[in-house]
Amino acid sequence: MTTPPFTGFDGKKALITGAADGLGKAVADALHAAGAQVWGTSRSAETTAQICARYGTEPIPGLDLSRPQDIASFADAVDAVTGGIDLLVNNAGVNVPKPALEITEDDWDTVFDINVKGTFLISQAFARTWVGTKTPGAIVNMASQAGIVAIEERAAYGSSKAALIHLTKQLALEWAQYGIRVNAVAPTFVKTALTASTLERGAWADELRSRIPLGRFGEACEVSGPTLYLLSDAASLVTGTTLVADGGYTIR
Template sequence: MTGLLRTPSFRLDGKRALVTGAGRGIGLAAATALAEAGADVTLAARSSDEIEAGAEALRAAGFRAGALRLDVTDLAETERLLASAGVFDVLVNNAGTNRPKPMREITAEDFDAVMDLNVRAAYFVARNVAGAMADAGVKGSIINVSSQMGHVGGVKRTLYCASKFALEGITKAMAIEFGPAGIRVNTLCPTFILTEMTRPFLADPAFRDMILSKIKLGRMGELEDLMGPVVFLASDASRLMTGSSLMVDGGWTAE
């Protein structure tokens, strides 16, 4: 038949992708998803052992992957290493942390640790990668890993919410600035996902019950739940999306 439309491709063959915080959890899942879609993926994190193991596992499965030891809080070293790494087509800006406490227990050290990684480091990684894309004429995709907590408040989450609301604002402003260069900038906003970071919080039955009461689909998020959305945002399938937030929250923010 003639005249049928063709779905823009979800494939990433020939694309180079960088994933920060890729040693475990959401970062490693994102790297795996991008590699499965055909991208040549660079796993970046402070822990050499974890990213080397992740890259090796991907290569053993027949995918293209490498490792880059990167402390994104060291801005000068990050800029140098990213410049030497060349131009990427996709960034999953995932490195982040959380220190959930009541506001009156948050210390200046807590504040600095969370904001330095979740906002300051994320800002400059995005700036460096998007700038290289623009200079090279690459119409790429920046995926800033935010959270449902970048859209709502939560108990013991004043600091984390502050960091993720900031990332949402950075994303929207970047979308405006880099849109003329054909570079798309969006956020991925998960609910509570079962990872090594969240497992200690979820061990508290009362906290877990509260979480499940908010998730309309009635279950915790799993890493696999984020893999399709990452590929969607990275690929031409989302080619008209920029400055947007992709909620993967099981309906948490629906009310």
């Protein structure tokens, strides 16, 4: 399965967090193919440089969303390198899959610090720039079906994604006056290197697949398509929404 073709991103500058592999890489690849200048992040400065080299853009610093004290300076560095981005995809996130009885306070804090607080702070940093420069930016947050329905061993992760879905609405409401659109995509289980340990667990994988009316797990390119739509001018009237790409998982 290949990424659907998109156009209309010529001249746009995009930043994708967590772009080394998986969904982040798929979105970055699709934006690059659609004509955007693409910068991607990883916690590692070396990996971040490799990501940028892949798209022929000047390197930027690495980004660790668990270090809130570094986010504002990271955004300033990105603006200095890029001349100011137009599009932000908040893909970086973390999951600590455990039964609720076994989740520790540190587990909970780790998930929320990255998935919610980090996402908010980096969105705020670039939104401040957009407001100052009167740039009509667009943000897409990578949510999850786990933020809509309960899934086993996802107490911290699902709660963080539910918070992210609401944060998307809140930012869309407050920033619409500045021409900034904020949306989210909520995928089902998607086959990537990071999900292999879950989606190859035999009977458990079969159980999860049986809950998806379309009868299969997703491919990364099936998430990049909805993401590019929400970033594009075709979605110019769309803000505060979560586009669910779940094969029907949350229907029932």
